Amino acid sequence: MITMPKVEIVANENGPNLVMVDGKAVAALCRCGHSKSKPNCDGSHRTSGFTSPRAVVNVLT
Template sequence: MPEVVVRSTENGPNLVVLDGKVVAALCRCGGSSKKPYCDGTHRKNGFQAAAAEVKVL
């Protein structure tokens, strides 16, 4: 069974990690022009959030 983890990076996106490989970076700052994906805007808009990790499967 594949392992799926959502890793919230410090001051950055939520990474979807499948079997140890990042398969998507999802915006959580609200500033991306490519939602739902992160486009790096969080580095410019002052977004701050703690890191966290949740194992989904």
């Protein structure tokens, strides 16, 4: 039997969108707009004043 991985997008409070596969973060994507290495988060959200609530989206696989 093949089991599909559990994939979620977790919008961290005041931080990046984390792509989670089976509970492990495999990518951190910028959502503040200040990263110098988009689409990846480079930590700039910490000094940019970006604020946003946490949210979780389950991805159907």
